[in-house]
Amino acid sequence: xxxxxxxxxxxxxxxxxxxxxxxxxxxxxxxxxxxxxxxxxxxxxxxxxxxxxxxxxxxxxxxxxxxxxxxxxxxxxxxxxxxxxxxxxxxxxxxxxxxxxxxxxxxxxxxxxxxxxxxxxxxxxxxxxxxxxxxxxxxxxxxxxxxxxxxxxxxxxxxxxxxxxxxxxxxxxxxxxxxxxxxxxxxxxxxxxxxxxxxxxxxxxxx
Ligand code: PRP
Numbered sequence: 001x002x003x004x005x006x007x008x009x010x011x012x013x014x015x016x017x018x019x020x021x022x023x024x025x026x027x028x029x030x031x032x033x034x035x036x037x038x039x040x041x042x043x044x045x046x047x048x049x050x051x052x053x054x055x056x057x058x059x060x061x062x063x064x065x066x067x068x069x070x071x072x073x074x075x076x077x078x079x080x081x082x083x084x085x086x087x088x089x090x091x092x093x094x095x096x097x098x099x100x101x102x103x104x105x106x107x108x109x110x111x112x113x114x115x116x117x118x119x120x121x122x123x124x125x126x127x128x129x130x131x132x133x134x135x136x137x138x139x140x141x142x143x144x145x146x147x148x149x150x151x152x153x154x155x156x157x158x159x160x161x162x163x164x165x166x167x168x169x170x171x172x173x174x175x176x177x178x179x180x181x182x183x184x185x186x187x188x189x190x191x192x193x194x195x196x197x198x199x200x201x202x203x204x205x206x207x
Contacts, residue, residue, distance in 0.1 A: 001169045002176040004042060011038045015158065015180045019196045028202045029081055032130065032158065035180060036085040039156045043126065043178040044070075044090070068124055069093040070154070075100055075129040075141055076113060078199040082128040082156065090126075098144060100137045107190045109137040114144060121149035130199040132160040132179065133192050135167030142173045150174075158199070159183055161192045 014035035017023050023031070048067040053060060069092040074083040076099040087093060099113025117123075125145050132138055132155070142153055155168070157179040163186055168175055183192050196202065 001165075003165060003182075004176070004178045005182060006039055006042045006178060006180050008038060008042075011035055011180050014038070015196075018158065018199075018202075019194065021197070023202075025203060025205065032081045032199075032203065033085045035158060036082040036128070036156070037089060039082075039158075039178055039180065040086050040089045040126070043154050043156055043176075047124070066090075066092070068122070070124040070126040071096055071117065071120065073098060073116070073125055073127045073141070073145070075127065075137060077204060078130050079128040081199070081203045082130065086126065086128055086156075093126075098141045100140060102133075102137060102190075104189075107134050107136060109140045111140065111144075116144065116148060119149055120145055121151075123150065124152040125150050125154070127153060127155045129155070130158040131192060131195075132157045132164035132168070132177070133186060134161075134190050135164035135171075138164070139167055139171050139173070142168075142171070142175060146173055154178060159192050159195060161186050 014031040017031040049064050050067045051062050051064055054063040069090050072086050072093050072095045074080050096116040100109040100111055102109050138155055145153055151174050154176045160179045160182045185193055187193050
């Protein structure tokens with residue numbers, strides 16, 4: 001599995017704001033929006049393009065656009081905070097949704113919502129979830145996508161734990177991972193350490 005760590009200074013400064021426990025929800029969401037823009041920019045660097053003819057006010061020239069704008073799939077809840085910025089950079093994209101909640105004791109994901117196109121053959125997919133901890137949630141989500149024919153999936157995270165990266169690697173699914181950092185590990189509640197806490201709660205408040 002290809003793993004890209006976006007260690008650009010501007011990305012790292014947004015990540016630092018998100019890690020800081022003093023950052024309030026509004027500032028946390030703002031940092032996540034900006035960081036997502038940078039992650040999407042890096043993730044699409046190698047996307048296939050097509051060319052077409054346009055006229056500038058001065059002369060004809062060759063234009064460029066994405067050959068296939070990806071389907072965006074935010075994983076609810078926390079991935080919702082990445083959806084707007086991703087769609088702003090990829091305005092021709094459409095969006096699907098997967099709702100997953102991690103069981104507090106087993107740490108396995110429970111699916112409560114799924115709204116995806118039936119056929120994902122030949123469609124690149126960008127999955128949005130700030131946290132890759134044990135990897136259970138993203139593995140589950142990516143299996144739903146491959147069952148529908150997806151063969152080109154890029155997972156966009158803010159933070160990953162080594163265990164999550166290994167689980168996705170072992171899954172054998174056709175994935176690429178783009179993240180702003182790979183942290184030390186997980187604590188006994190399967191929270192990423194040092195991490196940033198619970199990305200859903202920090203954006204939207206505790207449930
Ligand atoms: C968090 C996070 C990921 C998942 C990561 O979501 O946003 O989806 O946990 O953990 P994993 O890699 O161990 O599966 P959570 O279940 O807390 O739901 P939320 O987004 O609604 O807060």
